[in-house]
Amino acid sequence: MSQVNEPVLSVRDLRTVIHTATGDAEVVKGVSFDVARGETLALVGESGCGKSTTVLSVMDLHPRPTVEITGGQVVFEGVDLVKATEQQRRSVRGAGMAMVYQDPMTSLNPLMRVGDQIGEVVLAHGGSAEEARRRVGEVLEQVGIADPGRAARAYPHEFSGGMRQRVVIAMALAMRPRLLIADEPTTALDVTIQQQIIALVRQLQADNGMAVIWITHDLGVVARVADRIAIMYSGHIVEEGPSRRVFSRPEHPYTDGLIASIPRPTGSERPPLRLIPGSPPDPSHVFAGCPFVPRCPQAVDLCSEQLPPITERGSSSARCWVPPEKWTAPRSGGVSQQVAQ
Numbered sequence: 001m002s003q004v005n006e007p008v009l010s011v012r013d014l015r016t017v018i019h020t021a022t023g024d025a026e027v028v029k030g031v032s033f034d035v036a037r038g039e040t041l042a043l044v045g046e047s048g049c050g051k052s053t054t055v056l057s058v059m060d061l062h063p064r065p066t067v068e069i070t071g072g073q074v075v076f077e078g079v080d081l082v083k084a085t086e087q088q089r090r091s092v093r094g095a096g097m098a099m100v101y102q103d104p105m106t107s108l109n110p111l112m113r114v115g116d117q118i119g120e121v122v123l124a125h126g127g128s129a130e131e132a133r134r135r136v137g138e139v140l141e142q143v144g145i146a147d148p149g150r151a152a153r154a155y156p157h158e159f160s161g162g163m164r165q166r167v168v169i170a171m172a173l174a175m176r177p178r179l180l181i182a183d184e185p186t187t188a189l190d191v192t193i194q195q196q197i198i199a200l201v202r203q204l205q206a207d208n209g210m211a212v213i214w215i216t217h218d219l220g221v222v223a224r225v226a227d228r229i230a231i232m233y234s235g236h237i238v239e240e241g242p243s244r245r246v247f248s249r250p251e252h253p254y255t256d257g258l259i260a261s262i263p264r265p266t267g268s269e270r271p272p273l274r275l276i277p278g279s280p281p282d283p284s285h286v287f288a289g290c291p292f293v294p295r296c297p298q299a300v301d302l303c304s305e306q307l308p309p310i311t312e313r314g315s316s317s318a319r320c321w322v323p324p325e326k327w328t329a330p331r332s333g334g335v336s337q338q339v340a341q
């Protein structure tokens with residue numbers, strides 16, 4: 001799927017705090033991951049676990065002063081953006097890395113022609129009017145829009161949901177970013193359009209070696225797009241590893257629970273659908289031990305006392321005190337062949 005080499009992005013011990021009326025909440029609690037050229041990393045986890053906050057920290061797109069990066073490094077192509085000047089950050093944002101949101105209307109101005117909005121990105125990064133015009137045509141064509149000239153003159157409301165998402169992807173591609181961050185880009189779309197958008201991003205990636213961070217709670221999507229998976233829970237990455245490995249041999253009970261809750265075709269010999277009981281903790285809650293303990297079927301006493309460190313487990317790593325060979329409760333059994341195709 002990819003030509004993997006040097007990391008384009010290296011995030012180390014990233015911490016992000018949200019200041020609210022009722023106090024401060026650290027919602028990204030020391031997150032580390034790498035994304036290499038041509039690689040797709042899926043960031044997965046239940047609602048509220050800190051996925052968007054993590055990538056908004058990477059993009060430096062948080063509302064200030066409510067949200068603040070309090071520690072760590074975000075190294076993009078060798079430059080630590082946390083320490084960089086605002087000007088350096090601005091030149092990376094949109095050009096080096098670009099973001100696509102779940103709802104295309106978040107990124108589009110309803111009152112502006114689509115071509116002008118895409119062109120604006122090129123102009124903002126110092127391109128000429130002629131370059132902007134040419135690039136608008138190129139990217140609209142690249143995302144599979146049949147009549148780019150006509151599309152450029154249209155307003156966002158004239159497009160269907162799937163087409164609008166293509167326009168947003170075109171806008172993200174305007175400066176040929178080396179990293180595309182897609183935050184739930186297909187959840188608002190029907191399944192057929194979803195497949196088309198996934199195929200489109202994969203094609204663009206194969207063409208130009210762009211790295212992708214794909215945020216989703218849908219493990220079915222993950223199986224189709226990801227080279228690597230990072231599983232988030234309550235502000236921590238609790239497991240990280242190559243996609244096939246994570247699906248076939250989950251190392252964290254949370255990952256195991258997520259896999260067990262993927263709907264399967266009926267009549268197979270697989271175990272019945274299981275949901276993880278309970279819900280994720282409030283991010284402002286501070287735990288002495290592992291935040292998954294209240295929902296974990298494999299927990300031992302130590303888990304409530306001390307946060308487990310990240311440990312290497314073959315080609316994966318996990319933040320868990322209890323390795324799978326010591327699990328006492330039934331597990332999902334892994335789903336390598338059916339799901340990870």
Ligand SMILES: Nc1ncnc2c1ncn2[C@@H]1O[C@H](COP(=O)(O)OP(=O)(O)OP(=O)(O)O)[C@@H](O)[C@H]1O
Binds near residue numbers: 051052053217
């Ligand atoms: N600007 C903000 N002000 C207050 N709380 C916030 C803000 N941004 C995020 N949060 C809180 O931080 C926590 C993490 O949110 P985040 O949006 O990163 O989760 P997520 O994993 O992206 O969830 P989802 O799958 O629902 O998109 C949540 O509890 C959320 O309510």
Ligand SMILES: [Mg+2]
Binds near residue numbers: 051052053183
């Ligand atoms: Mg989110």
